[in-house]
Amino acid sequence: MKLYTSRYANRELMNPDVTVVAISRGLPKYETAYKIAGRIWDIAPARELYGASHFEFRRAYLRQLEVAGFQRIRRALAEYRDCGTVVLCCFEDVRNPEDWCHRRMFAEWWERHTGQKIEEYPDPSTPKSQKNIKPPVEVEEPAFEQMRFF
Numbered sequence: 001m002k003l004y005t006s007r008y009a010n011r012e013l014m015n016p017d018v019t020v021v022a023i024s025r026g027l028p029k030y031e032t033a034y035k036i037a038g039r040i041w042d043i044a045p046a047r048e049l050y051g052a053s054h055f056e057f058r059r060a061y062l063r064q065l066e067v068a069g070f071q072r073i074r075r076a077l078a079e080y081r082d083c084g085t086v087v088l089c090c091f092e093d094v095r096n097p098e099d100w101c102h103r104r105m106f107a108e109w110w111e112r113h114t115g116q117k118i119e120e121y122p123d124p125s126t127p128k129s130q131k132n133i134k135p136p137v138e139v140e141e142p143a144f145e146q147m148r149f150f
Helices: 052-067 070-078 102-114
Strands: 002-007 018-022 036-039 085-090
Touching: 002 070, 002 102, 018 052, 052 070, 070 085
Parallel strands: 002 085, 018 036, 018 085
Antiparallel strands: none
């Protein structure tokens, strides 16, 4: 089984060779063109973490994963071992450097425990926050001249 993470809105998840598994408390309110095969509650962040700062969220979420335990989470993922490509999904678009999400924290936690790297599933669409940003205007730097004091 090859593990990835992604967001529900990733249109590449329509690939018939992909098994989508929810790791969020809620599910999309919009219709998806793919089936959500199941949900792993132990990876979904606790409701009380919503609204926490990045630092507080990370600390509490990693503690949540440790309380659930590696073996229990491994068993939950093993239910999909015959599915080939499994994509763990939630809502956030993490392609922008300033954005973060629990699924990437989980990927780091999983790699620490197993050595298995979980990458983000390819998403070629343009991130929303970049769609209306104009490219920077190239400004020519002035040439500098070496000055002499004497």
